[in-house]
Amino acid sequence: MLVLGLETSCDETGIGLVDSERGVVGGEIFSQVEIHRPHGGVVPELASRDHLKKILPLLQKALPSCHLGMIDAVAYTKGPGLIGALLTGATFAHSLAWALARPVIGIHHMEAHLLVCELSNKAFKPPYLALLVSGGHTQLVEVRGLGRYRLLGETLDDAVGEAFDKVARMLGLTYPGGPAIQRLAQNGCEGRFEFSRPMRSRCDLNFSFSGLKTQVLHAVERQGGTGQDRADIALAFETAAVDALVIKCRQAIEQSQIKKLAIAGGVAANLRLRKSIGSLCADGVDIFCPPQDLCTDNGVMIAHAGLLRLQSGQSPDRFPQVHSRWAFDELCALAT
Ligand code: KG4
Ligand code: ZN
Numbered sequence: 001m002l003v004l005g006l007e008t009s010c011d012e013t014g015i016g017l018v019d020s021e022r023g024v025v026g027g028e029i030f031s032q033v034e035i036h037r038p039h040g041g042v043v044p045e046l047a048s049r050d051h052l053k054k055i056l057p058l059l060q061k062a063l064p065s066c067h068l069g070m071i072d073a074v075a076y077t078k079g080p081g082l083i084g085a086l087l088t089g090a091t092f093a094h095s096l097a098w099a100l101a102r103p104v105i106g107i108h109h110m111e112a113h114l115l116v117c118e119l120s121n122k123a124f125k126p127p128y129l130a131l132l133v134s135g136g137h138t139q140l141v142e143v144r145g146l147g148r149y150r151l152l153g154e155t156l157d158d159a160v161g162e163a164f165d166k167v168a169r170m171l172g173l174t175y176p177g178g179p180a181i182q183r184l185a186q187n188g189c190e191g192r193f194e195f196s197r198p199m200r201s202r203c204d205l206n207f208s209f210s211g212l213k214t215q216v217l218h219a220v221e222r223q224g225g226t227g228q229d230r231a232d233i234a235l236a237f238e239t240a241a242v243d244a245l246v247i248k249c250r251q252a253i254e255q256s257q258i259k260k261l262a263i264a265g266g267v268a269a270n271l272r273l274r275k276s277i278g279s280l281c282a283d284g285v286d287i288f289c290p291p292q293d294l295c296t297d298n299g300v301m302i303a304h305a306g307l308l309r310l311q312s313g314q315s316p317d318r319f320p321q322v323h324s325r326w327a328f329d330e331l332c333a334l335a336t
Pocket of ligand 2: 109113134135265266296316
């Protein structure tokens with residue numbers, strides 16, 4: 001079964017082609033970064049308009065390896081995300097599926113991030129824990145199978161990606177903040193600034209990043225005058241944010257006794273996080289980090305999640321539907 005995946009939840013137009021036998025057959029991404037950069041963040045109206053402009057040419061570019069008639073099903077991001085951006089993908093997916101007389105299915109964006117771990121590493125099977133870290137989410141999930149998820153903890157305020165983006169702005173860096181902080185932190189000197197690790201002493205598995213953000217703001221205002229100061233602050237922030245994530249992963253492993261952990265979502269592309277989470281291997285934990293290009297938003301993950309959902313017997317969608325918010329827990333009800 002060959003599934004076409006369409007991702008339009010935020011600022012990347014993603015096309016993916018995943019086949020049940022051959023795996024990933026193709027993929028194209030257009031990033032809107034340059035369009036939103038002058039505004040310091042994503043402008044929803046500009047995002048929707050650009051998805052509309054790019055989705056068809058991008059699909060044509062992704063198709064040389066096969067033609068439209070070979071597609072057996074269409075999957076699209078149904079939520080969570082920007083409503084206008086989601087609608088462009090949903091209506092395009094339904095129109096195409098109708099024209100081809102093929103089934104169409106809406107996918108939860110964070111589930112697609114999570115399942116990409118199983119696509120990249122066929123040997124990585126449930127049960128496992130997943131740390132989902134993106135621009136809008138920071139969640140720890142226990143995965144028992146497709147749609148068999150238990151939310152163990154999540155952020156009480158900002159998502160970690162959002163914290164990276166906001167701190168980047170404080171440091172005068174351009175959008176998107178995560179990669180910019182990672183680059184600047186490489187020039188930082190350790191030990192000049194020290195920020196606390198939020199939620200460290202609590203035994204629940206929730207996260208909080210707004211206090212850390214405020215600590216950074218105070219440091220920038222008081223001592224962030226030179227380029228070196230800002231690099232040192234970037235390093236201290238990145239280290240604290242990564243530590244906060246790894247501390248909760250360690251607690252989740254101890255509490256659940258599941259010694260298998262995957263990370264996913266845009267922030268999982270962060271090199272310090274990948275290295276630091278890898279240190280858990282020393283405690284006998286099986287760690288998996290997907291390739292960086294599959295961590296940030298892409299169409300392949302949507303095609304893969306669509307393939308798994310359809311193979312599991314989930315009914316296709318009858319009409320385009322999108323959710324700007326969509327609780328992860330609700331996914332369990334979709335499982336067959
Ligand atoms: O999953 P994603 O591409 O989109 C959402 O679903 O939100 O994640 C985007 C987030 C942004 O906040 C971006 O700054 C962050 O991921 N990000 C990073 C890195 N690459 C992307 N954060 C830290 N380090 C990175 N290398
Ligand atoms: Zn994402």
